Structures are given as C-alpha cells and as structure tokens.
Amino acid sequence: MSDTQDSRTPGRAASVHGWLQPVPVAARFVLQGGPGALAAAAAALGLADPDAAGRTAGDDAVTILWLGPDERLLLSWREHAPALGARLAAALAAHAHSLVDITQRQVALRLTAPFAADLLNCGCPLDLDPASFPVGGGTRTLFNKTDIVLWRRGTEDFHIEVWRSFSDYLQRWLAESAQDFTRPAG
Amino acid sequence: MGRLPRAEAAVPGPKAFVDFQHDVMLKDLDLAMREGFRSIEHIKRYTTTGMATDQGKTSNLNALHHAARELGKPVPAVGLTTFRMPYTPVTFASFAGQARGEIFDPVRRTPMHGWAVRQGAVFEDVGMWKRARYFPRAGDDMHAAVARECRAVREGCGVFDASTLGKIVVAGPGATAFMDRLYVNDWSKLAVGRCKYGVLLRDDGFVYDDGVVARLAPDRFHVTTTTGGAARVLAMMEDYRQTEWTDLDVWLTSTTEQWAVIAVQGPRARELLAPLVDGLDISAAALPHMAVVHGTLRGIPMMLFRVSFTGELGFEVNVPSDRGAEALEAIWAAGASQGLTPYGTETMHVLRAEKGFIIIGQDTDGTVTPDDVGLAWAIGKSKPDFVGKRALARPSMRSPDRKQLVGLLTRDPRVVLEEGAQLVDVPGQSPPMKLIGHVTSSYASATLGRSIALAVVAGGRARIGQTLYVPMPGGEIPVEVCAPVFYDPKGARLNV
Numbered sequence: 001m002s003d004t005q006d007s008r009t010p011g012r013a014a015s016v017h018g019w020l021q022p023v024p025v026a027a028r029f030v031l032q033g034g035p036g037a038l039a040a041a042a043a044a045l046g047l048a049d050p051d052a053a054g055r056t057a058g059d060d061a062v063t064i065l066w067l068g069p070d071e072r073l074l075l076s077w078r079e080h081a082p083a084l085g086a087r088l089a090a091a092l093a094a095h096a097h098s099l100v101d102i103t104q105r106q107v108a109l110r111l112t113a114p115f116a117a118d119l120l121n122c123g124c125p126l127d128l129d130p131a132s133f134p135v136g137g138g139t140r141t142l143f144n145k146t147d148i149v150l151w152r153r154g155t156e157d158f159h160i161e162v163w164r165s166f167s168d169y170l171q172r173w174l175a176e177s178a179q180d181f182t183r184p185a186g
Numbered sequence: 187m188g189r190l191p192r193a194e195a196a197v198p199g200p201k202a203f204v205d206f207q208h209d210v211m212l213k214d215l216d217l218a219m220r221e222g223f224r225s226i227e228h229i230k231r232y233t234t235t236g237m238a239t240d241q242g243k244t245s246n247l248n249a250l251h252h253a254a255r256e257l258g259k260p261v262p263a264v265g266l267t268t269f270r271m272p273y274t275p276v277t278f279a280s281f282a283g284q285a286r287g288e289i290f291d292p293v294r295r296t297p298m299h300g301w302a303v304r305q306g307a308v309f310e311d312v313g314m315w316k317r318a319r320y321f322p323r324a325g326d327d328m329h330a331a332v333a334r335e336c337r338a339v340r341e342g343c344g345v346f347d348a349s350t351l352g353k354i355v356v357a358g359p360g361a362t363a364f365m366d367r368l369y370v371n372d373w374s375k376l377a378v379g380r381c382k383y384g385v386l387l388r389d390d391g392f393v394y395d396d397g398v399v400a401r402l403a404p405d406r407f408h409v410t411t412t413t414g415g416a417a418r419v420l421a422m423m424e425d426y427r428q429t430e431w432t433d434l435d436v437w438l439t440s441t442t443e444q445w446a447v448i449a450v451q452g453p454r455a456r457e458l459l460a461p462l463v464d465g466l467d468i469s470a471a472a473l474p475h476m477a478v479v480h481g482t483l484r485g486i487p488m489m490l491f492r493v494s495f496t497g498e499l500g501f502e503v504n505v506p507s508d509r510g511a512e513a514l515e516a517i518w519a520a521g522a523s524q525g526l527t528p529y530g531t532e533t534m535h536v537l538r539a540e541k542g543f544i545i546i547g548q549d550t551d552g553t554v555t556p557d558d559v560g561l562a563w564a565i566g567k568s569k570p571d572f573v574g575k576r577a578l579a580r581p582s583m584r585s586p587d588r589k590q591l592v593g594l595l596t597r598d599p600r601v602v603l604e605e606g607a608q609l610v611d612v613p614g615q616s617p618p619m620k621l622i623g624h625v626t627s628s629y630a631s632a633t634l635g636r637s638i639a640l641a642v643v644a645g646g647r648a649r650i651g652q653t654l655y656v657p658m659p660g661g662e663i664p665v666e667v668c669a670p671v672f673y674d675p676k677g678a679r680l681n682v
Contacts, residue, residue: 177284
C-alpha cells in the first residue's frame with residue numbers, strides 16, 4: 001500500500017483512528033455458476049451455501065457472500081489462494097463454473113464504531129437499519145462513486161471490500177464524514 | 187413596478203423580460219391574457235413564468251403587477267401562485283456536499299505509482315487514473331524526453347506501467363461461443379497459451395473497443411480492454427450474457443486490479459528479462475509473438491505475455507498487484523545499468539502511431555467500421571454471426587467513399603500537424619470548404635526523423651500518393667497521403 005498512498009492523505013490519517021482498520025484477507029475468489037456448483041463449493045468448505053439475497057455464511061476459515069443468484073464472493077482468512085483454489089477446483093470439476101482469484105483486486109477495511117451505520121450512510125444509500133440489513137447481511141453496493149461490498153459483522157461492525165485503487169477515495173470520504181461524529185460538540 | 191415606457195404597436199419594442207430563467211417576456215403575458223386566461227395560475231402555466239428553479243423569486247412580482255394592470259384588478263386580487271420547493275435558495279455548496287477537492291472524484295493510482303514518482307514522472311489523467319506521461323531528465327522538455335524514450339525502446343529497451351489496461355476473465359463451458367458471438371474474431375482455433383488481437387463492435391457495426399485476448403484454458407479467456415473502456419466493455423458483456431445469450435454457461439470477472447502489468451519493450455527486452463524469470467524459457471521458439479506462459483519472476487508469480495504495442499520485441503509481465511512494485515524494482519535493478527529506460531504514455535502513443543496501431547477514441551470516434559481503420563483482416567469470415575455483423579452488410583457501411591485510416595507525411599518534415607485539423611483535396615478554397623477528413627494522431631517521430639500523422643479521409647486508401655491540404659490560419663499545409671504504417675511495415679522486428 002505504501003506506493004499507492006500519499007502520506008499526506010486524510011485516508012492515511014483515518015486508518016490511525018481506532019474505528020477504521022485495514023483487514024488482512026488471505027485469499028479472495030469470485031465463484032460463479034449454477035446452484036450445483038455453488039453448493040459443491042460450499043460443501044468443500046464445510047459450509048452451506050447462503051442461497052438467499054444479501055446473506056452470508058461462514059466460519060473462522062472462510063466467509064461466503066451472496067452477490068447474485070449465480071455469484072458468490074469467497075473470503076479466506078487463513079488459506080492462501082493457490083491451495084484454496086486447487087481445493088475448490090477439484091470440488092467443482094463436475095460443474096460448469098467460473099472461479100477467479102481476485103485476492104489482489106481489492107482490499108478490506110473494518111469499520112467499528114457506534115456511528116458506523118450513520119457514517120456509511122454519508123455515502124451509501126442502503127437502508128442500514130438492523131431490521132433491513134441485519135448482522136450477517138452482505139451485499140454489493142455503492143459508496144458515492146465507488147463500488148463496495150458491505151458485510152455487517154455486528155450491529156456496529158462492518159467489513160468493507162473495495163477495489164484497491166478506490167481505497168484511498170473511500171478512506172478520504174470516511175475520514176471527512178467522520179468529523180461529524182467524532183468532533184467534540186460545540 | 188418598474189416598467190419602462192415603450193413604443194406601442196407601431197414599431198417593435200425592446201424585449202422586456204419578466205422571467206429571466208425561462209425567458210418569459212411581457213408580450214408573452216399579454217398574449218396569455220388575450221387568449222382569455224384570467225387566473226394567475228393559468229397565466230403562469232401558459233407562459234411558464236415563475237416555473238423555473240427559482241420558483242419566481244426573481245420574476246413573480248413583475249408578472250403579478252403586469253397582470254393586475256392589464257386585468258384592471260388590484261394586485262392582491264390577482265393573488266399569488268402556489269410555491270413549490272425550493273422555498274428558499276439552495277447554495278451550490280449544499281448540492282456538492284463533501285464532493286469537492288480530493289474527494290470530488292476517485293483518483294486511481296497503480297501499484298507502481300510511487301516508483302514513477304521517484305523516477306520524476308510527469309503524470310496525466312486518463313479517466314480516473316494517474317498515468318506517467320513522460321520521464322524528463324534534467325533540462326528535458328516533453329519533446330526531448332519523448333524523443334529519448336522512443337529511441338531507447340527502438341534501439342535498446344524501455345519499461346512501461348501498463349497496469350491500467352482493463353482485464354476481464356471470460357470463463358465457463360460457453361466461453362468460446364460467447365467470445366465468437368461478441369468479438370469479430372474467430373476464437374475457435376486459438377490454442378491455449380496463444381493470444382489474438384480482438385476487435386469489439388457495437389450492434390451498429392462501429393468499433394467500440396479492442397485489446398489482446400489470451401486463451402488460458404479451453405474454457406477460459408483473459409480479455410484485455412482499453413483503459414477507458416474497461417467498465418463499459420464489462421457492462422456490455424454482462425448485458426449480452428444476461429439478456430441475449432442465456433443459453434451459454436459463461437461468466438465474467440473483472441481482474442483489472444488483480445494484476446500489475448509491466449511492459450518491457452525493445453530489441454534487448456529478452457536478454458534483460460531472461461535472467462529474472464527463474465529458468466523459464468522465453469526464447470522465440472518457446473514463447474513466440476502473441477503467446478502467454480505462467481512462471482515466476484524472482485519468485486513472484488507471473489503471467490508473461492509476449493505482446494507488443496510498440497512494434498518491437500515486447501513482453502508484458504503480469505504479477506499480483508501487491509507485488510507490482512517489487513517486480514518493477516527487480517526489473518529496474520537488472521536493467522538500469524543496461525540502458526533500460528522508463529517511458530510514459532506519450533512515448534507509447536508515438537511508437538504505436540509509427541506502427542499504425544490505432545487508439546480507440548483517438549483514431550476512432552464511434553463512426554468507424556473495422557475496414558475503415560484497416561482491421562477487416564481481424565473479422566472471422568466463416569462465423570455465422572457476431573455483434574455488428576448485420577450492420578456491416580449494409581450498403582453505406584461498404585461504400586468505398588467512407589472515411590478510411592491513412593498516413594500523412596507533411597511536405598516539410600519539420601511541420602507537426604494539429605490533431606483534429608481538417609483536410610481538403612482542392613487548395614485555395616474559401617470557407618465553407620469541402621472537408622474530406624481530419625487528422626486523428628500527429629507526432630514528431632524521433633525514429634523517422636520527421637513528423638508523422640494518422641488521419642481519416644474519405645476514400646483515403648484510393649488517395650495514397652495524392653497531395654492533400656490542411657488549411658490553417660497561417661496558410662495551407664501540403665501533405666502526402668501514405669499507408670498508415672510508417673515503421674517496419676512487415677513486422678520483422680516483432681518476430682525475433
């Protein structure tokens with residue numbers, strides 16, 4: 001990241017705050033295919049496919065996010081891309097599918113704060129009321145001019161995936177907007 | 187109200203504007219009342235006075251007073267119209283919110299941006315991306331820097347950050363059929379590990395995008411797009427995939443930012459790269475022009491493409507984005523003492539123009555067919571269909587008078603034409619002249635020691651050898667029409 005960021009950016013400053021932290025993700029894949037392929041991949045990971053819009057499934061090794069009827073985002077927390085990719089490819093051999101390593105395409109930020117949902121709503125039009133976007137919900141959405149994938153890990157705890165070259169923009173926006181929530185009143 | 191006296195009827199008076207936003211004049215209000223409208227709400231709707239975004243704040247009282255006088259009523263009896271939002275003025279700052287300065291628009295930087303900064307790059311905006319345009323050394327202006335960079339690539343070796351090119355993985359059992367239906371090319375015979383230059387049309391038959399496509403597996407293609415076309419090509423592909431060709435099991439994934447891409451180009455590119463690729467055989471026999479192979483570069487996983495947008499022996503090193511800077515440093519450490527020269531987009535533009543390689547959006551403008559820009563060879567002749575095929579069969583699309591890509595050589599080799607300049611075939615005309623085409627690309631070529639230009643000219647290929655003229659404020663510039671490949675027309679330098 002050191003080469004992609006200007007040390008003077010508010011984005012850099014934001015990550016110094018406790019509420020926004022970079023998250024290491026060992027591997028990421030986009031898996032696309034029919035229900036058989038999606039179920040086979042989930043089974044190989046010891047999980048059930050989250051076969052419902054905006055839902056996720058996962059454990060401490062892998063998280064599966066439903067991105068579309070035939071599309072899942074797989075986040076691996078420990079196993080790296082070559083080994084996980086080979087394991088999934090073997091499980092998917094009998095199914096028409098597309099499995100693409102996008103580990104480096106995007107980066108992850110974790111936003112943890114009492115004001116997290118309100119801060120996200122400074123740039124994201126999604127209804128983040130827990131009744132509409134509950135803990136465990138995940139979806140592709142927008143933050144102003146960038147695509148993000150948003151996954152609610154807790155009421156005040158969000159995991160954000162963003163394409164790497166848009167990360168600086170996202171962090172600058174969050175840092176700027178956060179002043180409304182972190183600045184002392186008066 | 188402040189109505190000025192004006193001559194009645196006999197001579198037309200000055201224009202008396204009431205509503206400055208909607209250009210409503212006193213005579214419009216008069217006409218409304220002559221037509222029988224009496225209610226101020228009807229007068230408003232007939233004339234649109236007070237209906238602009240200021241909701242009449244700059245106009246309504248003028249209109250009311252005029253209507254009251256003409257209707258012979260006191261102003262309060264005429265009444266006000268219904269106010270709608272915005273009731274109070276809204277500043278532009280409120281609309282802009284935080285979208286200003288650094289966060290007005292995303293600024294995208296490649297993984298090797300910092301390296302380019304340290305090399306003294308001058309950057310240019312390409313879409314949202316910052317791309318290194320040229321690398322001046324002490325005392326260099328852009329012309330001197332570009333000439334030096336061009337010579338380095340033609341005579342030795344240059345290195346270029348090509349990471350911004352769009353990349354899309356097209357995968358699934360239906361991948362070949364999908365590519366055959368979408369691109370003009372025939373993909374069925376492309377072997378695994380080989381590449382082909384792909385041309386994508388819209389359904390109106392006009393060139394939309396281009397790029398090298400590699401077959402990574404029988405059911406998997408690595409498609410590259412132009413930097414600016416990455417998002418719209420993916421959107422077009424998804425549109426066809428989801429709505430037109432639901433019979434195909436094929437899926438699309440953007441990998442633009444998965445890979446950092448380092449182009450190493452020039453006659454010495456192979457000898458420079460060979461010691462770095464951990465024993466991989468990159469000889470001409472093992473890795474010919476338009477081939478791709480997997481390997482490692484100093485231990486970094488790599489997809490190595492033997493491709494060239496310069497006309498020289500060339501490679502594009504693809505490594506995972508987080509290791510792009512490390513890979514470039516390794517190449518730089520090995521090559522800097524050997525004359526390896528960083529080059530930017532400006533040099534890339536000159537080198538490709540010397541070879542007659544088009545740039546989408548510069549040499550094309552959404553109205554050129556593959557044949558217009560000399561790419562008819564790319565069309566798979568035996569394919570039953572592809573996007574744009576039917577449009578290409580229409581008579582106007584096959585006319586020999588269409589504007590075609592040609593080269594231009596100015597009679598005075600020092601004169602560099604203006605891009606966008608118009609062309610005429612009959613000198614000495616007064617405006618309006620009969621314009622037959624325009625210059626699309628124009629550069630001083632250090633390689634050729636003279637200026638070169640690409641242009642689209644009506645019936646251009648039949649005019650090769652003719653003299654045309656570029657009318658400019660300082661006089662007409664005579665140019666000779668030539669084939670659009672100025673350097674190494676047989677491609678001997680590519681296949682080494």
